[in-house]
Amino acid sequence: MRIASVNAPQGQPLRYALVGDGESPHLLKWARALAPLVDLWVCSSRGFSPELAARVPAEKRLALNTDPAHAGGNAALLKQLPAVGRWLQRVDADWINPHYLTSHGALVLLAKKIWRLRGRVLASAWGSDILVTPRRHAAYRWLTQAILRQACLCTSDSQHMTVQMQQMGARQVLTFPFGLDALPQAPAQPKEPWLFYANRGLEPIYQPLRVLEVFAAVTRWQPQAQLVVANTGSQLAAMQQWVARENLAQRVQFVGRLSADEQMHWYDRAQWYLSLPQSDSVAVSVLEAMAHGCVPLLSDLPANHELVQDRANGWIVPDTLQGGDLQQRCEWVLPALLQRAADIARSNREWVRQHGLFAPAVQNLVHTLQAFE
Numbered sequence: 365m366r367i368a369s370v371n372a373p374q375g376q377p378l379r380y381a382l383v384g385d386g387e388s389p390h391l392l393k394w395a396r397a398l399a400p401l402v403d404l405w406v407c408s409s410r411g412f413s414p415e416l417a418a419r420v421p422a423e424k425r426l427a428l429n430t431d432p433a434h435a436g437g438n439a440a441l442l443k444q445l446p447a448v449g450r451w452l453q454r455v456d457a458d459w460i461n462p463h464y465l466t467s468h469g470a471l472v473l474l475a476k477k478i479w480r481l482r483g484r485v486l487a488s489a490w491g492s493d494i495l496v497t498p499r500r501h502a503a504y505r506w507l508t509q510a511i512l513r514q515a516c517l518c519t520s521d522s523q524h525m526t527v528q529m530q531q532m533g534a535r536q537v538l539t540f541p542f543g544l545d546a547l548p549q550a551p552a553q554p555k556e557p558w559l560f561y562a563n564r565g566l567e568p569i570y571q572p573l574r575v576l577e578v579f580a581a582v583t584r585w586q587p588q589a590q591l592v593v594a595n596t597g598s599q600l601a602a603m604q605q606w607v608a609r610e611n612l613a614q615r616v617q618f619v620g621r622l623s624a625d626e627q628m629h630w631y632d633r634a635q636w637y638l639s640l641p642q643s644d645s646v647a648v649s650v651l652e653a654m655a656h657g658c659v660p661l662l663s664d665l666p667a668n669h670e671l672v673q674d675r676a677n678g679w680i681v682p683d684t685l686q687g688g689d690l691q692q693r694c695e696w697v698l699p700a701l702l703q704r705a706a707d708i709a710r711s712n713r714e715w716v717r718q719h720g721l722f723a724p725a726v727q728n729l730v731h732t733l734q735a736f737e
Contacts, residue, residue: 378733379403381455381483383448383472384463386412386427390490390542390648391463395419397545397726405455407448409441409468426451438467442474449475457483459733462511465493466504469511476514486733487515487534491645492569494520494528509533516736519729522645524666538732540725541646547717548655550709551632555657557702558588561634563627563649566597570641571663573599576606576616578638578661578681581691582698583615591616591638592630631656635705636698639663640681646670655716657709659701671715675701677708 380398384391386408395416398404406416407426417425428447430440452460452475460476460483462468469487476485498505512518512534520526521541529537560579564570572593579591593603593616600618607616622630631637637653640663650660650671660678662668672678679697701708 377401377403378458378730379456380405380733381452381457381460382406382463383460383468384408384488385410385468386416386425389413392416392419393542393545393648393722394461394463394488394726397723398730401727401730405457407451409444409471441467441471445471445474445478448472449479449481452476452481452483453479457481459484459486461486461488463488464490465508465511466497467493469493470507473511473514484516484736485514486517486519487511488519489521489525489529489645491521491525492643494525494532495643495645496569498532505532517732520645522667522670524670525645538729540729541651541720541722542648543651543720543722543725544648544655544716545722547713547721548628548631548652550713551657553632555635555705556590556633557635557705558582558586558590559634560589560591560636560638560661561594561630561653561658562591562638563594563622563630564639564641564647565595566593566599566603568599569643570597570639572597572603573606574640574663575638576603576610576612577686578640578690578694579616580610580612581694583612584691585695586698589615592634593618594620594622594627594630596621627652628656631658634658635702636661639668641665644668651716651720654712655720657705657713659705659708660712677711677715 380402387410392413392415399419405424406420409428409430411427411429428444448471460472462472465487498508509532512529512532518529518534518537520529520537520539523539526537526539562575566572582589607613631653637658637660639650644665645667653660660672661681662672664680664683672680674680675697685693
């Protein structure tokens with residue numbers, strides 16, 4: 365990268381076009397952080413959440429009102445290419461920032477080529493668009509590589525994903541998590557020592573049945589153990605059936621999709637946080653749990669090793685542990701972690717303060733864009 369003059373005229377903010385899902389809380393997080401720093405325009409493949417609509421004036425928004433399947437090959441979204449191309453041509457942004465490469469990234473790549481847009485592309489990967497989709501088919505990998513090579517700059521939320529992006533041709537990658545807007549207050553009341561909390565999506569990629577298996581292994585030796593499962597998804601019915609079959613209905617509470625304040629309530633009460641997906645980058649929910657002083661119990665993924673030193677400030681739960689072996693390991697590891705829970709909470713909160721806050725990372729990103737030629 366060469367450092368020289370900024371894209372926008374001196375003294376004026378960069379004109380910045382976000383392209384993504386305007387109903388997603390993650391895109392809202394980006395908009396909140398960017399709005400004070402740039403001249404922000406937003407194109408949404410769906411509609412807009414009320415908060416995002418209130419933050420960005422109507423004349424600076426475009427809603428495509430499609431329902432994109434974020435795995436590439438989305439005909440409904442590609443049919444909107446003329447509308448997107450004309451809108452981006454009118455916006456004339458200095459930087460165009462698609463979020464999720466195989467859907468919105470592909471749309472921007474085509475629009476830039478066909479409408480000869482002057483704006484540089486900042487490609488933001490979200491996780492499975494790098495870690496999962498390119499492995500499904502050679503065509504997806506080719507598309508992902510084309511987007512990464514077209515982008516002047518990319519963002520990633522874990523070192524592991526950054527390496528994958530560089531191997532597929534990304535020129536420069538800024539690495540920072542989709543972190544917290546602010547560090548929350550430490551819990552005012554003591555935590556419930558055997559309360560577990562899980563709030564990832566109830567979809568196969570997040571392995572919610574594995575969450576139940578790990579919790580069940582705890583209940584076999586810890587009579588006080590309780591689990592609260594937030595969120596919803598296609599696996600909910602199977603989870604409820606599993607809980608009934610294992611006679612754990614008095615131990616597991618399903619609370620559905622929660623507001624931010626309701627999430628905070630359970631983060632503050634729970635001593636343990638369970639997140640066991642089969643593929644993931646650095647998850648905001650894990651950062652939230654760490655900031656609220658929960659001890660994280662995470663699946664054995666490279667990104668999770670960036671957050672947790674096994675059995676020091678959490679536990680990386682081996683995927684191969686089952687049955688009696690899982691119970692024995694839980695019975696050995698968890699009491700040892702509980703004895704140091706207060707120290708772990710302080711250490712994890714400090715890590716989030718230094719590395720997991722979003723606004724400082726976005727400020728650094730904008731400074732980088734301003735100095736890019």
